[in-house]
Amino acid sequence: MGRRALLSSAGGLLMLAAVPGTARAAQTVQAGSAVPQFAASRSSRLTQGTTLVHADMHNHTVMSDGDGSAQAAFGSMREAGLDVAALTDHATLFAIDGLSSGEWNTQAQLADAANDPGQFTALRGFEWSSPLEGHINVWNTGDFADLLKAPGPGNLYNWLAARPAGLASFNHPGREPGRFNEFAFRPAVLEQMVGLEMFNRTDDYLFEGWSAGRPSPLVVCLNSGWRPGLTGVTDEHGTTWGFHEGKGRSGLWVTENTRAGVFEAMRARRSFATRVSGLRVDATADGVRMGGALPIASGDVRFLVDIDRGPEWAGKPLRVQVLRPGTQVPTVVEVVDTVSGAVADLTVPLDAADGDWVVLRISDPSAANGTPGPAGHACNDFAVAYTSPWWLRP
The missing domain is CATH 2.60.40 (Immunoglobulin-like)
Known part of the structure; x- marks a missing residue:
């Protein structure tokens, strides 16, 4: 049976991964029940005018290579305590195990239905997916690009530059051998490439590839001239969106929890990467x-x-x-x-x-x-x- 014929519910048990130093490590939670929340304030001790929201901008469903029904995803992420969430199914060649045009439209409808300005921001995006060059998430565009429209990173940058409202991120950097043509710099999309995943699932990507003799993806990316914010994501492919301790997520400092507010914070790089729920991080350098x-x-x-x-x-x-x-x-x-x-x-x-x-x-x-x-x-x-x-x- 193909993935498109599978419809998985969000039920079942989830064993949370251990996180050093927390008493909640390895507890069992019923998927669909509320994850215990932490009491860290959403207000910074250093700055004013913004509020912290907890975000996961990289998730999959049965519309590409995930196991879960897209109809259940946003509800699961909101119930798990996230404030901002995105579905970003793969865009692959000829929609093989990836998004079709119809599914792209369905995701927009689901995001619009789940979006609750001021309380919960639901977003649609896609993951441009090359098995050799790497994967790039894109949000805030009216259409999507697969490997037929954009067969390489340079083609995708050209496509993105023609959609100046669009924002994008380097995903799990270094997992695929080409590493975005070794992060070859394209000034035309400097301001639109707003993310670099430092945490994907449970992994820290700082030294990704080091054991094989390759330099740190963070060093190569930033030394090449890119200026991304740093992010964490769960890259969820199962049915328990949001209900994961120890997997990546992002903190965003927003002026308001709306789509416009989220995209403005991403453009300003007011983000931090973490893999710990409920964490607040803000930082200044000479103000x-x-x-x-x-x-x-x-x-x-x-x-x-x-x-x-x-x-x-x-x-x-x-x-x-x-x-x-x-x-x-x-x-x-x-x-x-x-x-x-x-x-x-x-x-x-x-x-x-x-x-x-x-x-x-x-x-x-x-x-x-x-x-x-x-x-x-x-x-x-x-x-x-x-x-x-x-x-x-x-």
Whole structure:
């Protein structure tokens, strides 16, 4: 029986993956019941004018290679506690195990029916899918492009540039061998390429491919000139959308929880990647919010980092690592210990001559990175979150 003939309900039991340091690790939850919520405030201790929403922008259904009915997906994600959710089924050659035009229209209808401005933002998108070059999510376009319309990343960038409202993300970077033609830079879509997945499912992609002799996807992407926000996603292919602890998700700082508000936050790169539910992360560098530009050539930069996951993580030891450009992996120029519920305060000398970007990684020092990099690297511990980069613009 083909996937298009399968209709799966959202019932059944889901065993949540273990997350270091949480008492909820490995508990069993009935899919469709509410996931326990955390009490971390949605308001930043550092900035004003925006509210944190929890988002998952990468999910699949039976309309491509998922197992679940698209009719159940948005309801499941809202019930699981997400504030923003997208369906992004694969766009493949001749709709083989991928979206058809009819299904594309159906997803729009489902998203419109589920969308609840101010409370829950439901989005339709698609995942351009090349088995060699990589996968790219696209949102906010009226049509979609498969490998017939756009047989390579460059063709997709041309297609996207003709739809300036469209936004896109590099998905699970490094999983496919071509890695978007090694992240070959296209200035025409610089502002539209708003995402780089650092967490996909349970995986940290910082050192993806390192064991095979390839450089970090983060380093290659940012050194090539791209300026994406950093994100996490579940990339759900089952029937339990949203009900996963330990899988990727994103935090977005929005002026309002609407489609317009979500897309504005994505364009501003006011996002962080995490794989921990209920986490709040906000960060500034000399008062500039993550995702922004620092108008300096060199000098000391003061970072403030607001990290909180509510009472269950109160006082939990964490680390803030300052990542700077390297040729193969990021250079870690500072590591500071902190705890959940605190604002970390650190001052770091930066020089644009060493590279034009800086990223903060928040980690749990009590657990190991499942995909480690070079021996002794500071990021061989368990990543909890990544801020979006800042760019030095003298």
